[in-house]
Amino acid sequence: MPLAATMAAAARARALRAEGRDIVSLTLGEPGFATPPHIVEAAYRAARDGETKYPPIRGTPALLAAVREKFQRENKLDFSPDQVIVGHGARQIIYDALAATLEPGCEIVIPSPYWNAYPLIARMLGAVPVFVECDEAAGFLPDPEALAAAITPRTRWLVLNFPSNPTGAVCPPSHLARIAEALRPHRHVWILSDDIYEHLIHDGAPNPTIAAIAPDLADRTLTVSGVSKTYAMTGWRIGFAGGPARLLAAMARVQGQSTGGVSPIAQAAAVAALTGDQSCVADMRRAYAERAALFAEAFGSIPGLRCPRPAGAFYLYPRIDLLPCRTQGGRRLATDADFAEALLEEAGVATVHGAAFGRSPHLRLSVAAEPEALEAAHARTARFCAALDHDPRERF
Ligand SMILES: Cc1ncc(COP(=O)(O)O)c(C=O)c1O
Incomplete structure (x- = not known):
């Protein structure tokens, strides 16, 4: 029985952090807020x-x-x-x-x-x-x-x-x-x-x-x-x-x-x-909605990433089919799992590949993370994508 890809990706991010690597994890649907x-x-x-x-x-x-x-x-x-x-x-x-x-x-x-x-x-x-x-x-x-x-x-x-x-x-x-x-x-x-x-x-x-x-x-x-x-x-x-x-x-x-x-x-x-008092629910919802809007736009402005703004929950599900698919080191990225792996290894951003949810080539990014983590993940992803090598014959 395979471990769920979400859990596996989160565990991998934790393990790399434990080795001293600087990893930003957008893997789990885990609210960054403390319980009220x-x-x-x-x-x-x-x-x-x-x-x-x-x-x-x-x-x-x-x-x-x-x-x-x-x-x-x-x-x-x-x-x-x-x-x-x-x-x-x-x-x-x-x-x-x-x-x-x-x-x-x-x-x-x-x-x-x-x-x-x-x-x-x-x-x-x-x-x-x-x-x-x-x-x-x-x-x-x-x-x-x-x-x-x-x-x-x-x-x-x-x-x-x-x-x-x-x-x-x-x-x-x-x-x-x-x-x-x-x-x-x-x-x-x-x-x-x-x-x-x-x-x-x-x-x-x-x-x-x-x-x-x-x-x-x-x-x-x-x-x-x-x-x-x-x-x-x-x-x-x-x-x-x-x-x-x-x-x-x-x-x-x-x-x-x-x-x-x-x-x-x-x-x-x-x-x-x-x-009890339900105001915390509306406060958190507003925060997630703001993050989803802000970061859908930010990730969507990375050339090659298409990132629609979600209407609910706290995930972005960008499509990556227009990205070049070879890293600067010459590694061929054939699937969204390869892409997620390279993004983690080379840019320190942990995500879950779309195939885990039945649709490729996509990534799932949780915007329940803290805004600082999201900003760092966005900057690193933008740098990583900009450094990909373009070969028009290669597609996801
Ligand atoms: C669609 C969906 N259902 C259920 C759950 C599980 O929620 P719980 O933490 O209550 O087990 C999740 C958690 O990610 C989820 O995404």
């Missing part, structure tokens, strides 16, 4: 007050109540207590759901480009990812008819992820309604709506989610979110989901026999995040 103090304070109180025992597998009553309230307030989704679950990050929620339902040979339809964990988890479970290519000219939104055409009797899941990692695509409600329409006849297919970046829509618009747009599909939709990206809490490992009780019961069994419940200290922090 009122959230940290709640964890401290929980630890001090003895919330240090094994937690219930599905989540503490306080966090489950806060999750239900959040879904109601923000997404207009009503879940009963047996329809919500808390896991070790959205990643584990997704793993629980797939492990509870997939058997070898089952298919999972994934719009491409995609977050690399979906196919990796599916393959780990013996299932087959079926990719539906999304057109860059259509804003990387999946074509509803193409999604429906990819469904077979073996399809068990279809994944939706807006705002998208890695493209930042945000799905307008009207397009989501068309997707719902296309999926409606396929009653055997579960819908996984991964809304982890729901608060990172750069113009501040609310994120439409399919279970709210098409309530008749709610009985086969799992709506996933968490606190990692919204509240700068990646290390606390809290994700959550709402969906049909029978699916959630099966997910709880997977979680119970794998990790058990999440640390009650982290859960207390997540309660403070969901129920």
